[in-house]
Amino acid sequence: MKKIITINRQFGSGGREIAKRLADVLQIAYYDKALINQIAEKTSFSPEFIAEASETMNFQPLVFANTFASNLLSPADTIQIAQTEFIKEIAEKEDCIIVGRCANSILEDTAFKVFIYASDMDTRIERCYVKVPADQDMPRKKMEKQILAVDKQRAKYHSFTTGQEWFDMNNYDLCIDTSKMGVKKAVELIVCGYKLYFAE
């Protein structure tokens, strides 16, 4: 069986950076935007459309989507089915890290499921400010509002797609707060957990 790590993360928690570093340390494949491109190929939707799908579309739970009814499927359903199939395919093919896309639910019985969060909002705001151009005016309050809005959308997408709560530790094997731990230490801790989880 392949060793898969799924990473779900709060916006501004450092989750994506952690996933990339993990892939480097463990020398295994990393699926994030590459996953979207592959789904685009399978569905004939553009990568941009798929990336935005989770923020703009009215999702139906996966249980109502099946290939028998493929002619009746909405674009959202089509993307979800392709995403599920593709995630299952790569999970059979190679050890890898998959960021977001409800992979924790799709691979709930086999993957090492990690959730990255930051209980301290200030550390999330600081992390997001690094990516804001120096000449752009972005008040802290507005930044905080945006961070919470992205989280809310991720939670909604996860809930509609899987029927599970996104911010509920029951859906993960390991949850790490990066507020004090930071990104580098979180990577080391996940490496430790990954080795233990898949050890005989």
Add this chain to the structure above:
Amino acid sequence: MKKIITINRQFGSGGREIAKRLADVLQIAYYDKALINQIAEKTSFSPEFIAEASETMNFQPLVFANTFASNLLSPADTIQIAQTEFIKEIAEKEDCIIVGRCANSILEDTAFKVFIYASDMDTRIERCYVKVPADQDMPRKKMEKQILAVDKQRAKYHSFTTGQEWFDMNNYDLCIDTSKMGVKKAVELIVCGYKLYFAE
């Protein structure tokens, strides 16, 4: 600064066993029942009364309890104040592990705060059955009901005492599901996290 690990845990998750094993591995002090005995000495209540306090009493939030009004304090308030003072005292004295008693909230800025849970109810039921005498009739449904009742009480006690949610990852640095990981691996993972958390 002393290195403190606080352990909060779902009933039947293996949290107390993990805490004891951790104390052995790290060769540091372990406070669970010993803490109750110390609070008994400070308050003149019996250890049994204190142990049961969180299950039978109507708690008031700590913010309303202060020494100025000590003559007006209920037994619950008296216990909470003694508990808070004693936990702060031992946290200044020695590296240690503290199980429950809202220590994660009392030491929220300094301790390495761990939550142990088991998302799979069957593993919790199995763990609890080990402690049931062979001649005692205990249907699975009844056992599950008891497990959920203890969790509910711990959540209520935590919420009333600290104003924080017990089963909310925001109140911990690390949350570990023991359903698949098991007790021994969880101990190794916490040791790893503990070293990283307190490393320079």
